Structure formats: C-alpha cells, structure tokens
Amino acid sequence: MWLFTNRSFLSVVADRDNPDRLLVRARRSGDIEAVFASAKVLMTPHADYRYRALIRRQIVADAMAQCVESIEYPNFKDSVSDQLLHASYLAVWRVMRNLQQKLLGRSGNKAI
Numbered sequence: 373m374w375l376f377t378n379r380s381f382l383s384v385v386a387d388r389d390n391p392d393r394l395l396v397r398a399r400r401s402g403d404i405e406a407v408f409a410s411a412k413v414l415m416t417p418h419a420d421y422r423y424r425a426l427i428r429r430q431i432v433a434d435a436m437a438q439c440v441e442s443i444e445y446p447n448f449k450d451s452v453s454d455q456l457l458h459a460s461y462l463a464v465w466r467v468m469r470n471l472q473q474k475l476l477g478r479s480g481n482k483a484i
Contacts, residue, residue, distance in 0.1 A: 378451040379406040401470030
C-alpha cells in the first residue's frame with residue numbers, strides 16, 4: 373500500500389517473518405518518523421526503499437486513522453508545503469489523471 377500524506381510518502385507491506393507487523397518503507401529520511409515518531413528506522417542504502425521500520429499492524433492502523441481524523445484541508449496538493457514533495461505528488465496526480473482519461477477514451481492532454 374502506498375500512503376501519501378502531506379508530510380510523507382510511505383510504502384507499507386507485510387513483514388515476511390511476522391504477520392503481526394508491517395514493514396513501513398520510505399524514500400526520504402524523516403518520512404517514517406513524521407507519522408511514527410517512535411519508530412526505529414533503519415537505513416538500507418542498497419535497497420529500493422532506503423529507509424524502513426518494522427511496526428505492529430495495530431500501530432500502523434491507529435496512525436492511519438489519526439491521519440484521516442486530522443484532515444482539515446479542502447485540497448490535498450495545496451496542503452503539501454514541502455516543494456519537492458509537492459512536485460512529486462503533482463507528477464503522480466498527472467499520471468493518474470491520464471489513466472482516468474484513457475479509461476474514458478480521451479487523450480491524457482485534454483483538460484478535465
């Protein structure tokens with residue numbers, strides 16, 4: 373599962389060794405801690421995701437619920453203050469908009 377928050381981008385997958393834990397991964401330093409302040413983050417320089425932490429499923433679920441509960445913005449992209457993160461999210465938004473347009477049989481370059 374990919375999780376886009378206005379503070380971090382996370383990838384969450386099952387822990388292969390323990391079904392009660394999830395492996396939370398990030399590409400940027402500090403992204404995991406932005407959501408899981410007490411996480412023990414390991415840097416894995418040669419892995420696809422450089423930062424990772426094993427976190428109990430319930431802690432991940434509770435943190436995601438808190439993220440949802442704290443939403444106060446009417447526009448997600450506008451809530452992202454980090455310019456590099458914002459630009460990256462905008463690129464993902466464009467790709468997904470193009471997918472929608474293709475599914476509707478329209479060119480991805482036309483305005484919605």
